[in-house]
Amino acid sequence: DAKTTQPNSMESNEEEPVHLPCNHSTISGTDYIHWYRQLPSQGPEYVIHGLTSNVNNRMASLAIAEDRKSSTLILHRATLRDAAVYYCILRMNTNAGKSTFGDGTTLTVKP
Amino acid sequence: DGGITQSPKYLFRKEGQNVTLSCEQNLNHDAMYWYRQDPGQGLRLIYYSQIVNDFQKGDIAEGYSVSREKKESFPLTVTSAQKNPTAFYLCASSIRPGGTTEAFFGQGTRLTVV
Numbered sequence: 001d002a003k004t005t006q007p008n009s010m011e012s013n014e015e016e017p018v019h020l021p022c023n024h025s026t027i028s029g030t031d032y033i034h035w036y037r038q039l040p041s042q043g044p045e046y047v048i049h050g051l052t053s054n055v056n057n058r059m060a061s062l063a064i065a066e067d068r069k070s071s072t073l074i075l076h077r078a079t080l081r082d083a084a085v086y087y088c089i090l091r092m093n094t095n096a097g098k099s100t101f102g103d104g105t106t107l108t109v110k111p
Numbered sequence: 112d113g114g115i116t117q118s119p120k121y122l123f124r125k126e127g128q129n130v131t132l133s134c135e136q137n138l139n140h141d142a143m144y145w146y147r148q149d150p151g152q153g154l155r156l157i158y159y160s161q162i163v164n165d166f167q168k169g170d171i172a173e174g175y176s177v178s179r180e181k182k183e184s185f186p187l188t189v190t191s192a193q194k195n196p197t198a199f200y201l202c203a204s205s206i207r208p209g210g211t212t213e214a215f216f217g218q219g220t221r222l223t224v225v
Contacts (some may be wrong), residue, residue, distance in 0.1 A: 031210065032209075032210030032211065034210060034213070034214075036214075036216075041199070041219070041221070042218060042219065043117075043201050043203075043216030043217050043218050043219050044154070044201070044203075044216045045216070046213040046214065046215065049210065049213060087153060087154075090210070091209060091210025091214075092209055092210055093209050093210055093211055094207075094208060094209040094211075095208065095209055096142045096144065096159045096160075096161045096167075096205070096208035096209055097156065097159050097167055097169060098209075099156065099210065100156075101146075101153035101154040101155070102153050103151070103152055103153045104153055
């Protein structure tokens with residue numbers, strides 16, 4: 001199964017943009033790139049997902065490399081509420097059993 | 112409100128006992144999932160169901176069992192065969208199997224073996 005690699009931790013200042021990277025060099029053509037975030041003792045929350053093209057929603061933007069071997073989650077203006085563990089995962093298009101969570105990136109936001 | 116509900120939030124079990132964790136969703140989703148999370152780690156897939164009356168083993172199914180008799184319900188039983196059951200258990204659902212749509216997660220059940 002395809003794996004993802006993320007930095008263990010990152011820091012950001014409040015109201016500044018944050019770029020969270022994810023490497024997935026063994027991604028297959030049918031894998032969607034998903035991002036979730038999790039607060040302590042809570043279930044993960046969906047952030048964004050995409051296949052090939054860059055995606056924007058009210059929470060964030062997802063930039064996908066042309067070769068799809070890496071992606072970047074962009075938080076345009078970090079707030080204290082964005083402090084969480086961010087997971088980049090690959091989910092096969094039609095197979096529910098093919099998805100893998102890595103250990104994620106712990107984002108700290110400084111006031 | 113539509114959503115996915117896990118109960119109980121905290122559960123204590125004596126060694127050697129089976130225990131069942133509840134997961135209910137009113138989102139009319141076809142696919143449901145169970146994950147296990149250990150401290151400081153990511154989620155690992157235990158079982159998943161792509162449609163009612165069907166379920167498949169995930170990466171760490173040993174010592175666990177599930178059923179999917181109703182579309183809205185996907186209970187997980189942690190059996191006495193599970194060697195290290197203390198963990199945070201998360202249930203999720205998606206409208207379709209796979210990655211074309213997002214997954215919604217419950218708030219989790221923290222199981223402690225005493």
